[in-house]
Amino acid sequence: MQNASTIDRRSVRAHWEWQYLELMRRIWEEGDERIDRTGIGTRAVFGATIRFDLSGGAMPLLTTKRVYWKTATRELLWFLTGETNIRPLCAQGVEIWTDWPLDRYRRETGDDIARAEFSRRIVEDAGFAERWGDLGPVYGKQWVDWPVYEAAGEGLYRRREKGIDQVSQVVGSLRTNPGSRRHIIEGWNVAELDAMALPPCHKTYQFHVADGRLSGLLYQRSCDLGLGFAFNMWSLALLTRMLAQQCDLEPGEVVWMGGDVHLYSNHAPLVEAQLAREPEGEARLSILRRPASMFDYAITDFDVSGYAPQAHIPAPVAV
Incomplete structure (x- = not known):
């Protein structure tokens, strides 16, 4: 396994992925060990930052293992619909959200149905x-339909039929008031956390305009560095690229900030395999057309070139 002294600092500067590998090494060797919500146990650090420059179409895809960027893109497009049911994802062969409703089904019915059969029935x-x-009211619901309540008589309130569309508001503010410090999409709705299958991990997005370039920042309260991070970083960059296109801006930088950043105790094979590899190459993204709005993109609008990752490293998902 690599340690900090073996990493060439010139390489750290040259390839963004060394930031990720060094964070992984630090967590695995120095992180606090504790039992987490899943009961599996983690090693964790609190507070981490990774930066990436989007210039020239560059995108933050890990190269030390394969990242299925189309799956991550389909998830992001699903968020933008405001949908909260996994049916549209399963219909596309995207199973990254299936484990939570499957776990609930098994608990409540006692039927130990296979995952594939559950997805087929969905x-x-x-x-x-x-x-x-x-x-429940997870990410997309909060992004495009944050609930609003209004007075309906003395001491009574009713929910408006349509809530706040944060995504459209950010597009509008980027176009009309680019210097604002309020370009934010928030997922952490305290009143609805208990109704969600999983409270938002990638919870707060903020955007910043300088010299005609749009940068995006994500604060993630909880990050599974071994599995989740690759999708989260890609989605942050893709969302920033889409917003930049819609607002006639050039892509700038993306900044990922993690709160509780952890590796699961049962991910030792993944960690050791990945730390034995060195990053190489760079993926670039082309957006093939400009849709009418943020909500009109399709998977066929995105083309990735130059991505030649090393082999996929499987690892179990903690539910």
Whole structure:
């Protein structure tokens, strides 16, 4: 396993991924060990930052293992629909959210259904999907339909039919008031956390305009560095690129900030395999058309070139 002394500092500056590998090494060797919500146990540090320059179409795809960027993109596009049911994801073969409703189904029914069969039923049976496939008011719901309540008589309040569309508000503010410090998309709705299958991990996005370039920052309260980070970093960069295109800005920098950044105790094979590799190459993204709005992008609008990752490293998901 590598340690800090073996990492060439010139390479750290040359390839962004050394930031990730050094953080992984530090957590695995020095992180606090504790039992977490899942019962598996983690090693963690508190507070970390990784930066990436989007100039020239560059995108932060890890090269020391394969990242399925189309899956991450389909998830982001699903968020932008405001949908909270996994049915549209399962229909595309995207299973990254399936484990949470599957776990609930098994607990409440006692039926130890296989994951593939559960997903098939979600796709083919609308009633089954409605009963078992909903995640509660997770990310997309908060992004485009944050609930608003209004007075409906003395001491009574009712929810408006349509909530706040934070994404559209940010597009509008970037276009009309680029110097604002309020270009924010927030997912942490305290009043609805208990209704969510999983409270938002990548919770707060903020955007900044300088010299005609749009930069994006993500604060992530909890980060599974071994599995989740790769998708989170990609989605931050892609969301920033999409906003830049819609607002006639050039892509700038993305800044990822993690609160509780951890590795699961059962991810030793992943960590050791990945730390034995060195990053190489750089992925670039082309957006093939400019849709009418942030909500009109499709998976076919994105093309990645120059991505030649090393082999995928499997690891279990903690639910």
